[in-house]
Amino acid sequence: MKSSLSIPAHYRPGLDVIRLLALLPVLCYHFCIEAARSGFAVPAFLIGRGMADWVEVGLAWFFLLSGAALCLQWRGRFRWRPYLVGRAAAMYPAFWLGFTVLFLYGEVLHGNNAEIPRWRVIFSILGLDGYLAPVTQTFYKIGEWFLGVILLLYLVFPLLLWCMESRNRRRVLFAILFVCQLVWPVLCPAPLEAGHTVLGRLPAFALGVWFGCLLAENRIPMPYCLWGLAALPLLWVSAVPHLAVLLVISAALFWPVYRLGQQIPDRFWNLLRRPAAWSYGVYLVHHVLLTLVLLPAALRLSLPLAVWFPVFLVVSFALAALLTAMAAPFSHLIKRAFS
Secondary structure, rough: OOOOHHHHHHOOOOHHHHHHHHHHHHHHHHHHHHHOOOOOOHHHHHOHHHHHHHHHHHHHHHHHHHHHHHHHHHHOOOOOOHHHHHHHHHHHHHHHHHHHHHHHHHHHHOOOOOOOOOHHHHHHHHOOOOHOOOOOOOOOOOOOOHHHHHHHHHHHHHHHHHOOOOOOOHHHHHHHHHHHHHHHHHHHHOOOOOOHHHHHHHHHHHHHHHHHHHHHHOOOOOOOOHHHHHHHHHHHOOOOOHHHHHHHHHHHHHHHHHHOOOOOOOHHHHHHHHHHHHHHHHHHHHHHHHHHHHHHHHHOOOHHHHHHHHHHHHHHHHHHHHHHHHHHHHHHHHHHHHH
């Protein structure tokens, strides 16, 4: 029996299943790529194009999921102040804690990056340092490009939600985003990667907002969504933008995975919700753990590399749980101060 104290009344386990499954290929790919850079022998298929495509599916799921979850939360009741306060309380405390520890250790105690003007720490305070790192010097340490993209997309969300209220608005929006998904990879200026930009991820996020509307009405487009898998052969057509094809495939797979997750018995919901709630923390800490701690330890010891991946998973989630717990009081403080 589910606990009414800990499980929301309208909890959807399918969304948490997507959240965790989206994280796994990212963790696996980063682990293998960094291990290969450190000199370990890594099977080619784990760092090749096929694995990169699975990572892209996971990333697309994150943006689809973010749009859907926000739509479920705010549809029909949106107000700017509580929305912005809620997003800040959810995203910034864990990021600031992680960043501050690394900044104090690297820049303050050891004098790293002395050539970077200290005022640029404002990019880190805003969570945009990883996003801006390809084009300017920042104190980027955790968060990567994803954090900056999702924070900026949060500012676009109210407009997307407004567009969902009318069929004509939706049609215009999706027509614009269809063109954007095809054209932006061609126009995106170097050294930026199209998939690492706001315009590159806006179509997935907007589609996720629409998915949230369907979920709110308990509409699951099965089996029609599976027609999207017909786009699979286009992955091998160089003239078709890879990012667009993978978004179609990711959107098609979103629904069967969600539907399977909804079948999980409620007695297992708490076991699912806890690691899913730590997924943001895992995203923040896993790369630092991998490059600064785990792989250096693996180089010193003679254990096979395969042993280290489960260790990587367990320690990443443990650190994420600790970071989430430490950030919680600051999140509550932000809500009390600005609500």
